[in-house]
Amino acid sequence: MSHVTTFREYLQRQFGAEVPKEIVLNEQEGVIRAYSKTLMMLKPSGYMGFVAGKVSTRGIEVKSEFAQLLRNPSRNVLALDEAQAKAFVESESVAIAEQGEGLRIAKFGRHVLGVGILKAGSLHPDFIGKGRKRVENSINP
Amino acid sequence: MDEKQFRDYLSSYTDAEKALSAPMRDTIRINTLKIPKKEFMGVSGLKMEPTFYENGFYADAGPGVRLGATWEYFLGYMHTQTLSSMAPALVLNPGERDIVLDAAASPGSKTSHMSMLMNNKGAILANDVNWERGSALFSNIARLGVLNAKVTVRDATRLGINAYFTKALVDAPCSSLSQPYAYKKFTPNLSYEISKTQIKMLFSSYDALAEGGELVYSTCTYEKGENEEAIKLLLEKRGSASLQPLGVEFPHEPGLSEYGKEFRKVARVYPQHFSSEGFFIAKLKKGSA
Structure with missing residues (x-):
């Protein structure tokens, strides 16, 4: 295959x-x-x-x-609150109240933030490009 | 050049007082590849004012907040781009069936803008001579959801491709006189050396155009040796080349009168026109088809 x-x-x-x-x-x-x-x-x-x-x-x-381009992901999608979403974007691990392991799609409201690896109750982001990203404003979820 | 010499120099091109005192405003381009404009307006908290371009806006993220450090930027919903630098892609106006050469593509602002105008269809060869600059290109292509671009690393002064592309953008590296304090590094000799590269890029890209193809040449400098002179040389050496009307309405001054009536078709943008960096833009066509 x-x-x-x-x-x-x-x-x-x-x-x-x-x-x-x-x-x-x-x-x-x-x-x-x-x-x-x-x-x-x-x-x-x-x-x-x-x-x-x-x-x-x-x-x-x-x-x-x-x-971010996938159509209608329906499984293993984590809805983050704004503080969690901001931490995720800034490449910090986010504590998640969910059991299980593996890749998860992280969302904030309607916005697909990206993919993280869930392990031991912590979500670790994975982005293209070097350097930390920052968000300093708010967006309507 | 020192500041006074630059002021005198700029006066030979435009109203230097107006150019140097014009406020420079931050602008964004809504990236409709990722989000429809109407939806962007619904979710974004940016303060925005319209410009001559429907997807270009003066924007403010609030006190102390950089536009590059916003949700809108991270999600690829918008790109921070000067208003002047949106004009070359608008003038080239590539469509869904075009095969486009972007001869000096990094960091990808104009590549992604063309992709947006093409609805991610057609094809763009996004080229740059420099791998280090290429990392920003790859990053922006991914963030902005550009799917119709192929990245190559070639010397655009000798592409070695003949009669292939339907459109080409040559946003040439330049002496950047429209950038703050660039005049401090400027010398006529430096500009002359840069112009030799620009001319080679222009000729190589023009030769890569198919019959009937269109090319937009742009720089962010005022120096005529890098602008009108380059175009004049191409018109002299390539009989099939002709200057074309820009086809887009935006405030600008025409090309320098010493080059004749035909050069009224090219645009010289200065900061006083829409509070953005200076630009030179010319549109050319190959043949009559």
Whole structure:
């Protein structure tokens, strides 16, 4: 089974989420990248779209920025309050009153914040890009 | 140049007093790839004022709060971008069927803007010569949900691609005279050296355009050697090239009169026009198709 198929099946199983049909998933240099179908017509070689995740012997990663594009995730979605959401965005671990382990999609109101790893009652975020992110204002959930 | 020399220099192009005293205001572009404009207006707490562009707004996040440290930015609902720098993508106006070259794409503000105008369809070759600048490009592409861009790292002065793209944006690295205190580093020789790279990028990108294709050339500097001179040289050396009307209404001054009537089609934006950085924008077409 290809890593892309494994990744798709995982998204369905873990989050009950469909990849929008206009998005292509493909493996490139060991990571799964997401891009528009129309990008396939562009001939020069390069890095397509952005990283959606990774399938490796260590497990499956789902990038937060890709999770924000998934349609209707229905399982393993954690609704955070504003303080928890702010901490999550700022790459801090968030205490969660839920048992279980594995990847979770974190939301604040209607806003999908990203993906975190739940372990021992703590949610650890995973974002693309280096450096800490900060939010200093409020948004209507 | 010192401050007085810069003031004198700028006076040869525009009303230097107005340009130097104009307030510079923060602006954002709503990223409709991630959220419809109407929904953004419903959730955002930013204070916003409209501009000439429907998705560009003067914005204020409140006392002491940077726009880059807001929920709206984190979620990719908006991008902090100067109003002037939104103009090149609007002038190029790429559509869903276009194959677009972005010759100097990092950090991706204009790439993501073009992607938005294309509804994430078509294709963009987002190129930059520098991997270090590329990390910001990758980060912005992911945050803003850009799916129709392919990132390459090539020297845009010699792309080696012929007659392929339907549109091209050459937002050339420049002497950046519209940036605060850039005049301190400016010398005619530095500008001349930069212009040699700009001209090579312009020619290489133009040659990569298919017949009937359109190219927008922009810089954030005032120096004519990096602006009108580059365009003049292309028009002289490439018989198929012609200047085109910008096709977008925004406050600006025309190109320098010494280059003739045709250069009234290019735009020189100064800070006094809409409280944003200075820009030069020209639109060219290849052939008559």
